[in-house]
Amino acid sequence: MAPTNDHPGEQAAQEPVKLIAVQETALSVDEVFKAVGDDAAGGVALFVGTVRNHDSGADVDRLGYSCHPSAEAEMRRIAEKVVAEYPVRALAAVHRVGDLRIGDLAVVVAVSCPHRAEAFDACRKLIDDIKHxxxxxxxxxxxxxxDEWVGA
Incomplete structure (x- = not known):
């Protein structure tokens, strides 16, 4: 049976978590931004984390990210928690693993909401919880x- 729509002009509810990935390939800001596009969203907040050339006063040459097999599932759990706490229309989060160079994208997250303040708050919650x-x-x-391990 096809889903019904009791409210003309409204689309059927869709899953707001559009993209969650932990990947070895380069990240795309465009892909994440497009994933959160929604005609009912008045604000999109996007955060891009890049590899910097220093940390705590020391020069960084490069770094590598590794993860537990549950990392992607944990990202999804966090995304669903953010969706439950904020009026999220769409959400996406991708994190890179493997060897990265200075300037490479390490993480890209985006959230679309009806208003900008909600989008900023939800995006900050998303990236902070992913990081922690x-x-x-x-x-x-x-x-x-x-060398130094961080987060281990």
Whole structure:
């Protein structure tokens, strides 16, 4: 049986979590931005995390991200929690793993909501919770030959 729509002019409710991925390939801001497009959204907040050339006063040459097999499922759990707390129309989050160079994109998240303040708040909650709760670890390699694991 086909779904019915009791409200003319409204689309049937769709799953707001559009894209969740942990991947070894380069990330695309355009892909994430397009995933959260929604005609009912007045605001889209997008965050892009990049590999920087320093950390705590030390020069960083490169880094690698590794993750637990549950990382993508944990990202989805966090995304669903954000959707439950905010009026999210659409949400997307992708995180890179593997070896990255300075300037590479490490994480891209986006949220669309009816209003900009909600979009900003939901996006900040999404990236902060991903950073603190998803089992993804960063291995930084410094210019002086030392290295450090972050989040392990």
């Amino acid at each position: 709760e998803v089992p993804i670890w960063k291995h930084q390699k410094f210019s002086d030959g030392t």
